[in-house]
Every structure is written in C-alpha cells, then in structure tokens.
Amino acid sequence: xxxxxxxxxxxxxxFETARRLVAAGHTVYLGSRDPERGxxxxxxxxxxxxxxxxxDDASVAAAAKTVEADGGLDVxxxxxxxxGRTPDGGVIGAGEVTADDVRAVFDTNVFxxxxxxxxxxxxxxxxxxxxxxxxxxxxxxIVRVTEPGSxxxxxxxxxxxxxxxxxxxxxxxxxxxxPAIRINAVEPGYTKTDLNGNTGTQTVEEGAEIIVRMAxxxxxxxxxxxxxxxxxxxx
Numbered sequence: 001x002x003x004x005x006x007x008x009x010x011x012x013x014x015f016e017t018a019r020r021l022v023a024a025g026h027t028v029y030l031g032s033r034d035p036e037r038g039x040x041x042x043x044x045x046x047x048x049x050x051x052x053x054x055x056d057d058a059s060v061a062a063a064a065k066t067v068e069a070d071g072g073l074d075v076x077x078x079x080x081x082x083x084g085r086t087p088d089g090g091v092i093g094a095g096e097v098t099a100d101d102v103r104a105v106f107d108t109n110v111f112x113x114x115x116x117x118x119x120x121x122x123x124x125x126x127x128x129x130x131x132x133x134x135x136x137x138x139x140x141x142i143v144r145v146t147e148p149g150s151x152x153x154x155x156x157x158x159x160x161x162x163x164x165x166x167x168x169x170x171x172x173x174x175x176x177x178x179p180a181i182r183i184n185a186v187e188p189g190y191t192k193t194d195l196n197g198n199t200g201t202q203t204v205e206e207g208a209e210i211i212v213r214m215a216x217x218x219x220x221x222x223x224x225x226x227x228x229x230x231x232x233x234x235x
Contacts, residue, residue: 002129003073004215005063007031007054007116008080010041013135013188013211016204017077019045020212029067031080033059054080054112064119073123075131075215078113078167083160093156102159109163113170124181133214134171136185136226140164143234151190168226168235175224182217186210187228 004021008014010032018028018041028047032038035051042049048070052063067073084105086092092101113134124130138144139161144152155161168185175183188207210229226233 001025001027002075003027003029003067003071004075004077005029005031005050005067005073005120006077006079007052007112009047010034010037013204013207014077014079015041015045016208017079017211017215018047020208021075021215022047024212024216026075026215029073031063052116054078054116055107057115060115060119064123067120068123072126073120074127074129075133076117076120076124077133077135077211077215078116079133079135079211080108080112081135081163082108084157091155091157092159094158097158102162105159105163106166109160110166110170113167117170117174121178125178129219130181131215131217132171132174132181132183133211134167134183134185135211136167136171136187137161137164138187138189138228138233140166140168140185140187141226141233141235171226172224179223182214182219182221182223184214184217184222184224185226186214187226187233189228 004026006014006018009018009030018030022028022045029050030042030047031050031052033053038049050063053059082105084101138152139155144150147153171183171185189202
C-alpha cells in the first residue's frame with residue numbers, strides 16, 4: 001500500500017488529486033490548515049485528515065510525527081500555495097509589489113515547500129519507492145515568461161512567478177542530493193481554483209492529471225524534471 005501526503009488538499013487541485021489517488025489505492029493524508037475543513041474533505045474521500053500549516057514549524061513537525069507513528073510515507077505532494085492577489089482579486093504588478101507582498105508568497109510557496117520536504121525526508125528515505133511532487137507553474141519557466149506571445153509572458157505579477165522559479169530550483173537541488181527519491185516539479189495548467197480567483201480555463205480534473213501521473217512514477221522514472229501533461233517543460 002502506498003501512503004501519500006498532499007498539502008493544501010481540502011479543496012481544488014489538492015482535493016481532486018487526493019480523490020484520484022484514493023481511487024488508485026493509495027492511503028492518502030489530506031493535509032489542511034483548517035481542522036474542520038480538512039476533516040469534512042477527508043470524509044468525502046475516505047482519506048485521512050492531517051492538520052498541517054506549511055508556514056508553521058511546529059505544525060509541520062507535529063504532522064510528521066503523526067505520519068511516522070502511523071507507519072511512514074511514500075509520496076509527498078507539495079501542493080499548497082498562494083498567488084498573492086489584491087483584496088479585489090487583481091494581480092499585483094511589478095510596479096506596485098512590495099517586499100512584504102513577495103515575502104508573504106515566498107513564505108508559503110518557497111519556505112513552506114522546504115519546511116515540509118525537510119521534515120518528511122527521513123520518512124521518505126525509509127520508503128522502497130519514494131516520490132516527491134512539487135506543484136509549480138509555467139510562470140516559473142523563464143523561457144516561457146520571456147517568450148513573445150506566450151500566455152506566461154502576459155502575466156504582470158512578480159511574486160508568484162518568482163516563487164515558482166525558486167520551486168523549480170529547489171526541485172533540481174533536492175533531486176541531485178537524494179538520487180533514490182523521484183523528485184519532480186509539475187505544471188498543472190491554468191486551472192480554475194480559489195488561488196487564482198477562479199479565473200482559470202481548465203477544470204481541476206484536467207489540472208490534476210500531471211500531478212497524479214508524477215505521484216505514481218516508477219523507481220526508474222524521471223527525477224529532477226519539470227513537466228506538464230504533454231511532457232518536459234523548458235526551465
């Protein structure tokens with residue numbers, strides 16, 4: 001039985017990924033900051049609720065102890081993330097963004113990813129087939145963002161793309177350091193979720209496809225890569 005933890009899984013891409021992996025036979029820890037929302041979501045899927053705030057050291061440490069006590073972990077999906085929009089739902093452009101705006105996004109997308117990965121690495125190293133999936137974005141691709149005419153090039157924000165570029169580098173460096181673990185970054189596409197104010201053009205079912213696929217990668221599968229549903233992406 002494969003045991004999987006998904007952060008930020010009480011809704012959106014995380015919830016759909018959990019649904020698909022439960023259906024595939026995984027024992028899924030459905031990670032959520034809010035205990036009640038996490039419990040309700042887990043009940044709907046026959047998953048295990050796990051309270052985890054990826055911006056809080058104590059919360060992540062407690063979650064790791066819970067999973068360890070229950071038997072360990074095979075797959076970690078770092079899905080929780082924020083975009084950093086204005087209260088009215090707009091994107092904060094490069095001309096208006098402040099250091100505090102960037103810090104708030106990095107605290108979840110970058111530092112949270114490192115915090116969770118660091119805490120669960122000891123458990124993953126005990127697995128016979130460990131996997132880490134970092135949910136990134138095409139906005140983290142410097143090639144795509146600088147490509148004239150590409151959708152990514154039209155995005156005006158600074159904090160979110162910068163955070164996902166860092167997530168891509170984190171992925172590469174962890175993959176080099178831990179060759180026995182399959183560690184990859186994925187781009188789910190412009191999916192309609194609360195993160196982007198439901199402005200996306202894809203369904204969560206479409207967006208979760210690459211996450212689910214890479215969560216089930218074989219021990220001899222790719223590592224240190226960056227993929228969307230069609231294949232490798234340029235850095």
